[in-house]
Amino acid sequence: MTRSVLYDIVHETRYDYTEPVAVCLNQLRMRPQTRLPWVECERCSVVIDPVPAKIDMHPDYFGNMVDSFAIESPHESLTVKVSSRVKVTETHPFEAQSIPTLQQVIESVRVGLSDADLSAKEYVFASPRISLDSQFADYARDAMQGCTSVLDAVDQLTKRIHDDFQYDSTATDVTTTTEDAFEMKAGVCQDFSHVQLACLRSLGVPARYVSGYLRTLPPPGKPRLIGNDESHAWISVYAGAQLGWVDFDPTNACQTALDHIPVCIGRDYDDISPMRGIVLGGGTTTLSVRVDVAPVESEAAAEAITE
Structure with missing residues (x-):
């Protein structure tokens, strides 16, 4: 059900x-x-x-x-x-045999095998806050070693960013560049998402920025605080024409689920403030x-x- x-x-x-x-x-x-x-x-x-x-x-x-x-x-x-x-x-789990490899997604988008591939291709390029650089590509390849599918690869990169980066609301602000956040290995959901976008696009994988809300749960036995939630950000990756777009949250090291409520989609924060x-x-x-x-x-x- x-x-x-x-x-x-x-x-x-x-x-x-x-x-x-x-x-x-x-x-x-x-x-x-x-x-x-x-x-x-x-x-x-x-x-x-x-x-x-x-x-x-x-x-x-x-x-x-x-x-x-x-x-x-x-x-x-x-x-x-x-x-x-x-x-x-909720979205249904994907059948393993239907999930393409990372390289298959990169190649199908590069040559434009379908209308969906061509539509996704605009999210491969640099944008105002996302640059394509070998440092991002190398970081992503290292995190994705041994992965057999595009979803497994992105999941591993998501967890790697979560483990390597410190969530610190004082380390960055809305003007902080992706390069600076990557060097500091610190920031907030906006920074984590920008870094993951830079990593994926530097490999040739289409990825877009998602703004929205995240339902937060109070500690056991405590009441829910009204007005204490916040806006959130995560990324959406193109997983081939059959699967389409799948969302991942690097701040919380997970694929998005029922707690994530999307609002806007764009290339990076500048498109959706x-x-x-x-x-x-x-x-x-x-x-x-x-x-x-x-x-x-x-x-x-x-x-x-x-x-």
Whole structure:
């Protein structure tokens, strides 16, 4: 029997300014995925305060839904609250005989044996935050020694990054390069994912960046803390035309499962940052973010969480 989990997700972002902002233009990429077969976004609402003078929703190049808005009156704070209900369904285990080798995937993408191979090929190249380099390729080959399938190879690389890198939120920031994170062997989920993308693409394997949420479980006997979850990032690797894309989480050394809720897909973080924009005025800015990921136990419980 195929299992699934229904989630209510609230992602609230607030900016406070020391001086009034005259005008702001922003883009949001916070709506959960609607194009992946194992994810269903049942509903999603976006509430913005102050109310924008203009707002538009459209898909970007990668198929992510984008909310673009403009606020054209003076304001000293900005709050964006995105509330979603999402169902994540488990994927069935892959039959061993259907899984290609790493080299078979590299070769099929190189020559474009199918439409799926050609579509995946754009994720082989360098991108703003991902460079192709022999140091990444050598690290990946060393981790993948003896692997017989592409999924086994990527799994071993995932575990190698997890073992070799220290999770340290103070070591890097949003501007840290992939090369610096690789040299330090430290960082957060964004850095771990960028390093794994660089390793795979440097071998010729298509791989893309995934942003989303991760359900966290409280310690035994402790209540779940509301608003204590965070945005997360992981990678998706192309495993051939038959299997398609398979996701791995280097921060947690695992293939993704029911606890992972994808939101946006791109080449790297620059393609999918949750909120970006420009402001006129504002002085010094203070940012606060609250994320809550709650499994829906029942319809009554879901209504309580929404309220």
